[in-house]
Amino acid sequence: MSLTHFSIRSHLDVVVQIALSSIRVQSRYRGWLLLDIVMPMFIAAIPILLGQAIAGPSAAANFQAHTGTTNYVAYLLIGSNVFMIVASALWHLGFWLRREQQTGTLEALYLVPTSRMWILVGQSAATMGRSILNFVVAFSLGCLVFRVNPLQGDILLALAFLAVGIIPLYGVSLLYGALVLKLKEANSLINLAQWVVSFMTGIYFPVTVFPPLLRAVALLFPPTWMTNGTRAALLGVGWFFQTWYRDLAVLATFAVIAPLLGYGVFLGTERGMMRNEGVGQF
Amino acid sequence: METFISMVRKQLLVMVRYPVEFVSSFAMVFLIIMMFTLATLMFSAPGSAGNGPGLSGGIMMYGFILFMFLSDTLWTIGLNVRWEQYEGTLEALYLTPASKFAVLVSRVVLSLVWTGLNMLAGVAFVQFVLGRLPFHNPGLAAYLLVMALSGTFGFGFAFAGYTLLVKETARMTVNFLQFGFMILCAMFFPFSALPSPVRMISAMIPLSYAVDAFRSTLMGFPPGFPELAPLEAEIIIVSGWGLLMPIFGYWSYKWAERRVRTTGGLAEF
Numbered sequence: 001m002s003l004t005h006f007s008i009r010s011h012l013d014v015v016v017q018i019a020l021s022s023i024r025v026q027s028r029y030r031g032w033l034l035l036d037i038v039m040p041m042f043i044a045a046i047p048i049l050l051g052q053a054i055a056g057p058s059a060a061a062n063f064q065a066h067t068g069t070t071n072y073v074a075y076l077l078i079g080s081n082v083f084m085i086v087a088s089a090l091w092h093l094g095f096w097l098r099r100e101q102q103t104g105t106l107e108a109l110y111l112v113p114t115s116r117m118w119i120l121v122g123q124s125a126a127t128m129g130r131s132i133l134n135f136v137v138a139f140s141l142g143c144l145v146f147r148v149n150p151l152q153g154d155i156l157l158a159l160a161f162l163a164v165g166i167i168p169l170y171g172v173s174l175l176y177g178a179l180v181l182k183l184k185e186a187n188s189l190i191n192l193a194q195w196v197v198s199f200m201t202g203i204y205f206p207v208t209v210f211p212p213l214l215r216a217v218a219l220l221f222p223p224t225w226m227t228n229g230t231r232a233a234l235l236g237v238g239w240f241f242q243t244w245y246r247d248l249a250v251l252a253t254f255a256v257i258a259p260l261l262g263y264g265v266f267l268g269t270e271r272g273m274m275r276n277e278g279v280g281q282f
Numbered sequence: 283m284e285t286f287i288s289m290v291r292k293q294l295l296v297m298v299r300y301p302v303e304f305v306s307s308f309a310m311v312f313l314i315i316m317m318f319t320l321a322t323l324m325f326s327a328p329g330s331a332g333n334g335p336g337l338s339g340g341i342m343m344y345g346f347i348l349f350m351f352l353s354d355t356l357w358t359i360g361l362n363v364r365w366e367q368y369e370g371t372l373e374a375l376y377l378t379p380a381s382k383f384a385v386l387v388s389r390v391v392l393s394l395v396w397t398g399l400n401m402l403a404g405v406a407f408v409q410f411v412l413g414r415l416p417f418h419n420p421g422l423a424a425y426l427l428v429m430a431l432s433g434t435f436g437f438g439f440a441f442a443g444y445t446l447l448v449k450e451t452a453r454m455t456v457n458f459l460q461f462g463f464m465i466l467c468a469m470f471f472p473f474s475a476l477p478s479p480v481r482m483i484s485a486m487i488p489l490s491y492a493v494d495a496f497r498s499t500l501m502g503f504p505p506g507f508p509e510l511a512p513l514e515a516e517i518i519i520v521s522g523w524g525l526l527m528p529i530f531g532y533w534s535y536k537w538a539e540r541r542v543r544t545t546g547g548l549a550e551f
Contacts, residue, residue: 029454031451031454031455032454035454035457035458039457039461042461042462042464042465043461045465046318046321046464046465046470046471047318047321047322047324047325049465049468049470049471049475049476050318050321050322050325050338050342050470050471050475051321051322051324051325052325052475053338053341053471053472053474053475054322054325054326054338055325055326055327058327059325062324062325062326062327062328063324063325065327065328066323066324066328067324072324072325076321102368183302187303188300188302188303188306188307189302189306191306191310192306192309192310192313195310195313195314195317196313198317199313199316199317203317204317204318204320204321204324205320205321205323205324209320209323
């Protein structure tokens with residue numbers, strides 16, 4: 001590798017080093033690691049306890065009539081864990097550039113002779129790995145606390161939906177990153193976005209309860225397919241397109257389109273900013 | 283007093299300078315309400331949707347009001363010192379001869395205005411979309427709300443002191459506290475839904491009595507409410523919380539402030 005020529009290996013080195021540095025920084029905040037694992041339980045506990053209080057012994061039967069499964073604990077735990085994945089993608093990647101500005105490392109990053117794409121891939125890889133690991137640990141822990149068997153349904157298929165579904169989510173978060181780049185102080189926008197995406201994804205309910213237009217919009221969100229795919233694989237609540245491979249194919253299509261679209265918009269915004277007011281403006 | 287008024291003016295000025303944040307906080311309230319409402323519907327008997335929010339709506343919405351104030355208190359009052367550090371204005375504030383506590387208290391006004399408006403809009407939204415919420419005994423409910431908020435703000439002062447001591451860890455603690463209180467104080471569901479050991483912990487937190495008394499009063503004391511103690515006992519506990527917690531919060535903040543000034547921790551980021 002020279003400063004002007006990059007091989008595939010040197011690109012991979014960049015990805016690995018960025019991922020390692022991200023993991024190292026995240027591991028320094030152990031409290032946050034713990035919070036990421038217990039938070040889905042808190043988020044799921046609210047509708048679980050509310051539902052039990054409202055419906056009493058009929059809670060499972062009523063829930064089945066609306067969603068197709070009696071296992072509302074696992075259903076809501078899957079939803080709350082997807083919420084955490086969405087939040088993590090938006091905060092760790094969508095807000096990444098802003099954080100670099102805040103910590104004063106943005107200029108240094110723009111001076112390195114490597115493409116931003118590989119830095120973003122490294123950053124995403126670390127967060128994706130952590131998100132999937134958190135999902136598995138938090139879901140198992142939640143099942144343990146609420147006394148539900150986590151080892152049910154097609155676990156491998158559920159993991160496949162998670163692994164494929166998380167890729168387009170990071171594409172969406174890049175789109176959001178472009179918005180953050182433009183607006184700068186955007187904490188509230190990310191806060192709002194995580195609730196909008198979670199609402200549209202149906203973390204507490206199936207998107208079939210939405211009116212047709214809203215349902216159509218919800219189906220344009222990749223996390224909607226990821227949530228339903230995971231629930232269908234583990235709890236048998238039914239696929240959007242009748243079979244798992246059709247749903248997975250839709251998610252795979254999103255996995256190709258969303259990152260390309262997200263990266264394109266991100267680069268376009270970045271270029272525009274460099275030409276006009278500048279990225280360095282705080 | 284002048285310091286306090288100036289700081290209130292500054293806080294309100296900053297608030298109106300970020301219209302996106304203002305609008306998004308409104309939108310977020312509606313989204314959260316919609317999500318919990320739809321979640322509740324999943325547990326209702328088929329065909330019973332459209333019967334109005336009823337008791338469960340009252341339990342959820344009135345608990346939600348106190349939760350939003352608690353959450354806002356922890357973030358805007360408790361973490362206030364941290365924001366000043368981020369904005370680089372903490373040292374400047376400490377160099378002025380004005381009361382540092384007045385600066386902190388000024389955030390109470392911001393919380394009252396911002397969250398108060400949000401909650402009014404939230405209640406109006408629920409009434410408009412889902413139907414009429416139970417609304418009884420407004421005088422007693424107002425007294426309980428004032429006392430509950432006074433205690434909550436006091437807790438926020440104490441948390442600001444804690445922030446001075448622990449710095450960045452406070453941000454994580456806020457997340458733990460707001461979700462912990464959400465469950466332990468049964469803000470979105472009745473206390474009867476909690477398992478017995480958790481309920482015993484709930485009974486040791488004064489805020490639980492504030493939540494219980496406030497929503498039971500507004501719902502007109504339906505059978506089984508209040509759940510934790512007789513109303514008279516709950517009023518005494520909530521009054522004690524509202525009167526004593528601000529004093530304790532102030533004392534804690536001053537103690538923490540003295541400590542970081544002595545140890546040199548104030549300037550450490």
